[in-house]
Amino acid sequence: MESIYSFPHYYEIAFSYRDIPAEVDVMEEAIAKYSKIPVNTVLELACGNSPHMLELIDRGYTYYGLDLNPTMIEFAQQKAASKNCEAKFYLADLTDFKLNEPVDFLYIMLGSLYVGNTEGLLSHFTSAEAGLKQGGLYFLDWCIDFEPLSHTVDSWVMRRGGITVNTRYTTRLHDAAEQLYEENILFTIKEKGAERTLLHKGMRRAIFPQEFMLAATKLHNFEFVGWWNDWNLQQPLGEGRGEIVRPITVLRRR
Numbered sequence: 145m146e147s148i149y150s151f152p153h154y155y156e157i158a159f160s161y162r163d164i165p166a167e168v169d170v171m172e173e174a175i176a177k178y179s180k181i182p183v184n185t186v187l188e189l190a191c192g193n194s195p196h197m198l199e200l201i202d203r204g205y206t207y208y209g210l211d212l213n214p215t216m217i218e219f220a221q222q223k224a225a226s227k228n229c230e231a232k233f234y235l236a237d238l239t240d241f242k243l244n245e246p247v248d249f250l251y252i253m254l255g256s257l258y259v260g261n262t263e264g265l266l267s268h269f270t271s272a273e274a275g276l277k278q279g280g281l282y283f284l285d286w287c288i289d290f291e292p293l294s295h296t297v298d299s300w301v302m303r304r305g306g307i308t309v310n311t312r313y314t315t316r317l318h319d320a321a322e323q324l325y326e327e328n329i330l331f332t333i334k335e336k337g338a339e340r341t342l343l344h345k346g347m348r349r350a351i352f353p354q355e356f357m358l359a360a361t362k363l364h365n366f367e368f369v370g371w372w373n374d375w376n377l378q379q380p381l382g383e384g385r386g387e388i389v390r391p392i393t394v395l396r397r398r
């Protein structure tokens with residue numbers, strides 16, 4: 145079965161449940177509160193179709209995206225070109241990348257911190273610290289596994305322009321000692337009376353909160369700023385038993 149990442153226009157529909165301007169508001173709120181430098185350049189890691197790109201460019205930022213999938217990058221490039229916007233892209237792996245120049249703000253969305261093992265996590269932070277200016281923020285959307293990933297099941301339906309995409313997201317434990325989970329993202333697409341399915345099947349190493357902290361703040365040059373529930377800087381994570389949904393985390397480059 146073909147991968148969801150070979151068909152960015154279906155990917156874009158499937159994940160269009162996000163309120164992009166509201167999310168960019170939260171990113172700007174974090175910048176205003178916690179960044180020690182002014183922000184002109186932003187880099188999205190694992191940018192895919194670059195959902196926040198146009199909104200960021202509209203607000204005056206220079207956007208860079210980085211992804212290892214050329215089809216996703218091409219789609220994002222065309223999206224920028226169709227609005228006469230300028231954006232630059234790196235075809236690279238987030239576990240080992242080198243930028244022409246460090247940026248002022250780094251971010252990564254939808255739990256896309258895909259590393260296959262501990263070495264990948266550490267080399268990611270080595271690349272990230274080199275790619276971000278001192279005092280700049282690294283903003284992460286749901287990349288830390290605050291709860292075990294065993295048997296996660298989620299599904300939702302999105303529609304746009306006569307196309308319906310039904311997404312089913314599942315994870316299951318593959319190797320407990322290596323913290324490896326198999327991740328499946330299945331699209332069932334209905335378009336012009338026909339149905340097709342696309343699948344992403346991958347292995348992800350879970351990243352638990354305190355090892356994230358250790359890797360970022362003790363082994364690399366980041367300081368911990370905070371983590372919050374549900375994209376809300378008024379809801380710090382901590383004690384309590386409420387559901388953790390779409391947590392965000394902010395680090396600052398030392």
Ligand SMILES: C[S@@+](CC[C@H](N)C(=O)[O-])C[C@H]1O[C@@H](n2cnc3c(N)ncnc32)[C@H](O)[C@@H]1O
Nearest residue numbers: 190191192211212213216237238253254256258
């Ligand atoms: C869930 S999508 C996120 C796309 C987009 N940032 C968003 O918010 O919707 C994950 C993206 O990560 C990319 N990706 C996966 N592993 C990667 C890696 N090791 N380095 C760079 N990109 C990677 C995939 O190609 C895909 O475009």
